[in-house]
Amino acid sequence: MNLKSSTSLIALSTASILLLSSCGKQEKAEETETVEETKSSFLSAPLISHIYTADPSAHVFNGKIYIYPSHDVASVVEEDDSGAHFNMRDYHVFSMETIDSEPVDHGVALDVDDVPWAKRQMWAPDAAEKDGKYYLYFPAKDHDDIFRLGVAVGDNPEGPFEAQPEPIKGSYSIDPAVFQDGNNYYIYWGGIWGGQLQKWRTGEYLSTGDSPYADEPADDEPAISPMVAKLSDNMLEFGESPKKIEILDQDGMPILAGDHERRFFEAAWVHQYGGKYYFSYSTGDTHNIAYAIGDSPYGPFTYQGVILKPVQGWTNHHSIVEVAGKWYIFYHDTELSGDTHLRNVKMTELTHNSDGTIQTIEPILE
Template sequence: MTKNICCKPHLLFAAIVALAVGACQKKGETKTETETTPKKDSTEHFPKSIAEPLVTDIYTADPSAHVFDNKIYIYPSHDIEAGIPENDNGDHFDMRDYHILSMDSVGGPVTDHGVALDIKNIPWAGRQLWAPDAAFSKGTYYLYFPVKDKEDVFHIGVATSKSPAGPFTAQPKPIAGSYSIDPAVFQDTDGKSYMYFGGIWGGQLQRWITGKYDTLGKEPEGDVPAIGPRMARLSKDMLKFDEPVKEIKVIDKDGKPLLAKDHDRRFFEASWMHKYNGKYYFSYSTGDTHFIAYGIGDSPYGPFTYQGVILKPVIGWTNHHSIVEYKGQWYLFFHDSILSKGKTHLRSVKVTRLQYRPDGTIETINAYREE
């Protein structure tokens, strides 16, 4: 273990975060069933961030940012302290509603529009309302969300509204053929819309390798191809899949699929798609190595050739993002756990500029100022 930490700086970074989290928990903090309000003095022992939380009265995470009506709307998870011990299944991420944020300018005032959708108003939902996304088509706004059903299996649902800020009304059933977590909807310049989704470990994607749910399904190991994210084109009404779900590939420069053992590069969760200069950029989290990585392709179906890291590891275990252009500038929305003193399930959304190099690759971002 010592050897691995020395050879991989990001593992040392994660270990330091874990120690900080453990130290906080050993102080006998009281956990309640209600949301924990962030405290202003909670950042003193962490590195200086390049960005401040968009809001500090609630915890938010997994930001999906879009431009609607010339404003930026952010569709995040709403983190709460539910009093559940941390585990690899992510049971401590027990979110129960969504708040939508908006702003007229990056760095300007942020509006919290309140509860846009509550888990109790989703007929088929059981628990854990995780990272959402949104889209607009023909006068209607669509909120896509993953939640476990009453059998404790993740599926993806959709809710609709006439306002980008909601409130949203959920469809009575999940999208047929959907599973796992982290829906990301990309609307191409030709009018077609696609959903990318999936996440391993607590996101259950490893249980769907055969196309059918298997409670014993495991993440592949070693010199075999890594599990790939899933995608499907959406129907014109944006409420269902218009084709069978497909697995997409992230490949190396030689055209070979990334391997299961390659945890620094392989897909884990947090799909996002954007288009730049005619190319398709698929970005994602590597999970247990905590990078936001990306690949570039010539089609929304891929394959996507791995290019590198967009965002280095942040304080907290998870790393989740979105990329959006606004008024001629590209931005990266992300989260970290500085405000909660490193509690991985209590995160705060932030934003910073994203820059492209002349060859179209993306400059790597460090969320913290180097002393």
């Protein structure tokens, strides 16, 4: 894409050197690829380089692009499959005047110390606007180490945001994403393994030990469903009982838990195109951003294919937004650090085909 991939070799080299210096990563310089190799290996260059960012939720508010990412930090927590080493504690908001602009960092919009109920791990957020107020939705572990969803309110899209004193009643797991459809707002969420969604299969939290896999269904059973609920009028609570989302194959059968190439893992996102609802998500351990299409924001959604193939790094988490008549996907990889938990946000153009399907994107070039 010409937005960032056309950045000159000299500019990219300078940015890389500055990043290594500012983040205390000089010792990794000899381990990383050369600038020339990096330029030829990645479809897009990082949008933000002075801090590590991931899980970008992008929106257009008041004619300007806003990005709500998580903020990766170095962690002394040992890496494991529950994601404990993703130990983020605050959120920065970034804005872009146009799709070609450099993102502006508006500083810390919300810190874990400002959330009375939260203990740690401020993971992927999202934002919404209603009647001139802005709402930041975020997951965090409470003081019992159970993920809940919180909401904070601000007068401006860049924050600062003031958190509600309690999490959303009845909420659990991670990765909230809000979709506006007319006057209705829907919140989607869920993530398995470290996101704990599998521990809520009975409607109550199951504590079956430290293994993130313990409560998964058998491979020949339907995969664990992400969740959806219409938000209340004040945007602070679920306005209805949460519902499970069905992701079906082309024969109308549920995607199975053993189908790791297609089953939902985390990172729900919904956009609308051509009168249809597109539910996209990460497949987790197979590293795809996949999508399914339906006729209702509640689903069911029929699996269509892969939007974004695997990036460098274990995770991926995306958002899809229309800007000035074109569509873009925001995502992350680990180009700047090479470390799984120190990621950087990227962006590239997304194309819907004439039949409504989406062209698959290769984020790493041969």
